[in-house]
Amino acid sequence: MLIDNVIPAIKAKWPAGDTKHVRIQQDNAKPHVPPMDPRIVAAAKAMDLNVLDLGFFRSIQKLQEQNYPRYIDDIVAGTL
Numbered sequence: 001m002l003i004d005n006v007i008p009a010i011k012a013k014w015p016a017g018d019t020k021h022v023r024i025q026q027d028n029a030k031p032h033v034p035p036m037d038p039r040i041v042a043a044a045k046a047m048d049l050n051v052l053d054l055g056f057f058r059s060i061q062k063l064q065e066q067n068y069p070r071y072i073d074d075i076v077a078g079t080l
Contacts, residue, residue, distance in 0.1 A: 002024070
């Protein structure tokens with residue numbers, strides 16, 4: 001789906017002559033891709049995409065470390 005539908009749609013709508021790059025990061029959910037599609041498996045392990053995950057999850061962790069929730073409701077409130 002990603003390679004057959006999403007990427008061609010992005011290319012069709014992208015302004016001609018624009019030299020900016022597009023990075024697509026998908027979650028590898030089972031309905032989205034075949035389990036061993038080498039085009040997707042290789043892309044998910046690329047170093048430049050892992051940086052996106054690390055920065056995002058580290059920023060969430062840092063926010064969580066700023067307070068110490070005692071109850072589940074405090075945890076939920078801290079994520080909103």
